[in-house]
Amino acid sequence: MSDLADVVRPYGDTTGDGRVQVSFTLPVPGVTPADRALGEGAALQLAGKMGMSPAMVVHTKPVGPDFTFFIVYGRVSHLVDLSLVTVAEREFELLSPAQVNLRIAASLGRKLVVVGATVGTDAHTVGIDAILNVKGHSGEKGLEYKGTTPGEVASYLAHALAPATAVAEARSWSRARPGGRPSPS
Numbered sequence: 001m002s003d004l005a006d007v008v009r010p011y012g013d014t015t016g017d018g019r020v021q022v023s024f025t026l027p028v029p030g031v032t033p034a035d036r037a038l039g040e041g042a043a044l045q046l047a048g049k050m051g052m053s054p055a056m057v058v059h060t061k062p063v064g065p066d067f068t069f070f071i072v073y074g075r076v077s078h079l080v081d082l083s084l085v086t087v088a089e090r091e092f093e094l095l096s097p098a099q100v101n102l103r104i105a106a107s108l109g110r111k112l113v114v115v116g117a118t119v120g121t122d123a124h125t126v127g128i129d130a131i132l133n134v135k136g137h138s139g140e141k142g143l144e145y146k147g148t149t150p151g152e153v154a155s156y157l158a159h160a161l162a163p164a165t166a167v168a169e170a171r172s173w174s175r176a177r178p179g180g181r182p183s184p185s
């Protein structure tokens with residue numbers, strides 16, 4: 001049984017009033033007054049289905065000719081039970097770059113070559129590049145920062161070709177880069 005102190009609801013203007021603000025874009029035009037009225041009606045319908053009542057559209061902005069961005073403010077009746085919250089714990093130790101380098105040096109005795117690719121019809125290489133490249137993403141440096149030697153990022157790699165291409169790529173990078181010991185071929 002959860003204690004009453006465990007039950008909270010959002011704070012908007014006054015404690016526990018349940019007020020929240022959400023923003024979203026709908027694929028509806030919002031340039032003319034008629035379009036805008038229809039779009040705001042659609043936004044309120046969505047807010048109602050999300051459990052917001054009463055709700056009001058506080059911001060409407062066309063995004064190009066066919067889309068409209070909305071901010072909706074309103075009250076949700078839902079309660080949050082803190083005793084039922086589950087927190088996902090990291091299942092592995094987060095290593096610093098120095099610790100990663102030590103482990104690589106201890107187990108491999110050379111730099112680790114990491115190659116990345118998207119397979120099949122997937123073209124989303126930016127995420128892979130963010131993992132490999134020193135510049136990283138959102139303030140997190142990529143693997144290159146950790147003393148590894150990332151290879152090229154490829155896209156549209158056929159699934160069957162992926163392992164062979166990865167091995168060939170890793171070998172060529174090992175040879176080309178100082179600190180990367182050539183692998184036996």
Ligand code: B12
Pocket residue numbers: 121122123124125126127128130131137
């Ligand atoms: C940029 C982008 C594109 C670019 C990709 C350019 C490129 N060279 O990468 C282009 C325009 C080509 C594109 C096309 C398409 N896209 Co797109 N795209 C995006 C977008 C806007 C950003 C992705 C991105 O680069 N983020 C920045 C990077 C740094 O973050 P990230 O990708 O999330 O990667 C991080 C993590 O996810 C993780 N990670 C990523 N990969 C891996 C792999 C491993 C092994 C690990 C451990 C971790 C990991 O680490 C990364 C670093 O932190 C997303 C929407 C979004 N906001 O996420 C849609 C999105 C991924 N695309 C989507 C879709 C549907 C498409 C298209 C099918 C659209 C269409 N109808 O044509 C096409 C498919 C093209 C194709 N053949 O693959 C959908 C995917 C929906 C889904 N879940 O299936 C998204 C989510 C947009 C959406 N909401 O609909 N897209």
